[in-house]
Amino acid sequence: MCGNEACGEGAMIAGCAFYAGYPITPQNELTAYMAKRMHETGGVFIQAESELAAINMVFGAACAGVRAMTSSSSPGISLKQEGISYLAGCELPCVIVNMQRGGPGLGNIAPSQGDYFQAVKGGGHGDYRTLVLAPASAQEFLEYTILAFDLADKYRNPAMILGDGLLGQMMEPIQMPAVRDQKQVTEKPWALTGCKGREPNVIRSLILAEGGLEEHNKKLQEKFKLITQAEVRYETVHTKDSSVILVAYGSVARIAKSAMEMARAKGIKTGLIRPITLWPFPEKVIGGACEITKKFLVVEMSAGQMVEDVRLAVNGRAQVEFYGRMGGGIPTEYEILQQIEALAAK
């Protein structure tokens, strides 16, 4: 299965009942997969007239209480930002998949990690956060898509899967998880179902009463604080004894791992921290690693976005270097190895 299809199958296992999307490369396999699977299972698939319509259809389906998803790639995700802000403001759960491509603008259709800021800092208007999961394989695409639905429901917040064109297109074997009991899906007493036997529900983000919006924002921030305490996920390799620690996520983390092994074979004790949740960011584990090493190397397919969060986590306690490729360029393990050697020699 390719990453796009694995993501789609993860959504089906999670009980996704509604998908709306719009064609854009490199995520079209996901849309096609959902069209097929929704037809087979009696779910709803809509090819929307625009990215705006797609995210707002997801808004509607989320209002109505079902697990809903949309997917796109970078320029399309920019268009969805209005809707994501409304979903966050209305505390509606949903899953948004971004198979990043090169930018800015129309860019190209090659892999990129240039949307990190947009994904983890909010993206749309207003003070909000989106849960962001970064898989590094087709298997993880499947598993983290399921997790994204669970976390979205648990916290009543949009969750994003941040992949890239490389992961979306790459074919890998998948081990299917056990079929889930859909009864475990969260109860949603707030959903719009018709007010039979209860007071009417209203889903809105407009709060005009004096002080009301500040209260609502405080409540959201409390929730975000809870998420940062409970939902940080990451992988560490050889971080106990390393003189250089790499920080990379997604497909780049796999390349970085190869570079790490090459460096270790050359006698440079190198480790890797791979954030799995980009928001909440694993700042404690990165900050804690300053006790082990004074040298970090952040590798991204961007001009340097996650490196800013690494520097915040390190907070001046260690040297943080960056190596990145942009516009569809993919760092090779040799390029990363050179950077490791240069940093180790400093």
Add this chain to the structure above:
Amino acid sequence: MKKTEPNIVFSRPITLREAENHYCAGCGHGIVHRLVCETVDEFNIREKVIAVAPVGCAVLAYDYWDFDVAEAAHGRTPAVATGIKRVRPGNIVFTYQGDGDLAAIGTAEIIHAANRGENITVIFVNNGVYGMTGGQMAPTTLAGQKTSTTQYGRSLRREGYPIKILEMLAVLPGTRYLERTSVHSAHEVLRTKRAIKKAFQMQIEGKGFSMVEVLSMCPTYWGMSPIQAADRIKNEVSTFYPIGVIKSC
């Protein structure tokens, strides 16, 4: 002695909340809200209705309606209604939109929801201006009409022509019932009620996309008294936007 029941000839609809309303004097929204609620009461569908409110003057509709309501982003109202109706086909889903929401920023959403033949009902209140933001030109503003952004009157050469949305939608096979009405007189209010009821009936019967465009007064941003505003619909607005059934099939 036989107990005499009071003979009530007029009352507030059950689903219209007793709330202080924010609409200006002479505004048509209050009437249209009421007609929607009367319809919901008469079909006895309060527990099945899910409304989608727009951005614009009617954004606070949920303060007045006693049933489930979602508030959509500006113009995305039909997309939100599509999402709700597709996952809950047994519910009665309607949007309530103004001319900025429906005929400008949400043009794509209304056309494609109509073209898909979504089994939803759209109540489109056309008063020819953006009321909530201070009376700017809408796509429906008449030629020569003065607004805060057409201070010397709408110029057809500069701002283009007023849009007749229903006539545009009528060519789409997905639309089943389209009617234009007005609320400038008691007679027209009753006609509007019949149209709204018919539109809901279409949805209840699963017949597909239904929409009622209601010509409505905005005395505040037309710079008129409520009576003058009602006369303007009769003498001017309804001559450009003809009242009547545009399509029924």
